[in-house]
Amino acid sequence: MTSRVEHTDVGAYALGLLDEDDRQAFEAHLLGCAPCRAELADLAGVASALDGIGPVEDPRPPSPEPVIDLLRRTKVSDKRTRRGTFVIGLAAAITLVAGGLTIGTQLSGGGAPQVAAQGHGHDMGPAEQFYADGKPIDGKGVDGVTGGLVVESKGWGTHAALKLAGVKGPLECELVSVSKSGERRIMTGWSVPPAGYGVPGSPDPLYMHGGSATPLKDVDHFEVVTSTGKKLLTIQA
Template structure:
């Protein structure tokens, strides 16, 4: 990834101000950052009001208004201010991507649980559920009544996967892990399971999550859902 990606690019992306290279890099970053996805959702209404063109869009509006011009100038000034700390920030970002650390594992406290709930499909279909529904799920083998599967796709930066998980009760902390043919294990995403659980009586909706691994799809042997205590709940072989 050659383009510079920063968490503060959310507003510029929502308003269509990023150049093509930066936009593509930021869209890859969104897969690995639950905080940016949540902020992008919050900014949808603001972008609509400023542009007057409806929902958030990827391309910039044909004739930006004064508010857009002001935000563009402010963003340029912010970039100049941050230039001194860019190298340190990029080093941290590369470390996170290399480890496949995403979504719940980057959030603290109740944030991970909230992301999990947002992806459970209570109001329409979230991005993970939509990707799963549109793809070709690979069924996994679970234990203790756990069931689920994955939809996977190869990306330039590695592997993107959407998980469906049911039959699991909490409280638990879980991770989706890619296991390479070499035995290398990478955490793709992490989340908290509330006491009510997912896909069980009283809480019938399954959990949908997605995450990414820096390991290319052709080099992955299988995927695992494991708890923080090391118990394997689901294995998906490709």
């Protein structure tokens, strides 16, 4: 775990998904990082909340294991099944933004959550910090939408931090990775409030994390799409 990406492991630490070496390194990092301690405090109760969520929907016979157990079991076994990669994507999609925690639309039965933008003059959250420290890839938008991604390869797939502006709501959106073979994976989902992000009257852009089980080397591009299928932003890998 490098110093540049330590902030992104708050969610994995809170859920007990880090291996022993990374856990110890992150605990050492916590001693000197007030933002991560604050984010970790905000995550209090998330693990217990996930313990109460039933297994994700799947056409195969249901498992009695709660989501948190599926996450841990999948990390240990590293099974290359459809359900396994889905659960890895869910773990990666647990993202921190200003004002709280966003869990992407991979959670079955839930609507897209409201998220908050992060502006200037504040302590940057993990998604904005990762974006600021990285090398953004600018996207090509439509109807005045702008934004980009900072991406990195992880052991479980691809991690990305999104910046999005010039979008008005109400909308429900998803960040999707598209592999070179055409396979599409939802990285995270959110709802855009009527005021929007990065527009007059609501100038702050949206920053948020997303994760895909597709290895970065196999990703062709990323898309921000609405629930109606409209493509707002395309970013080449």
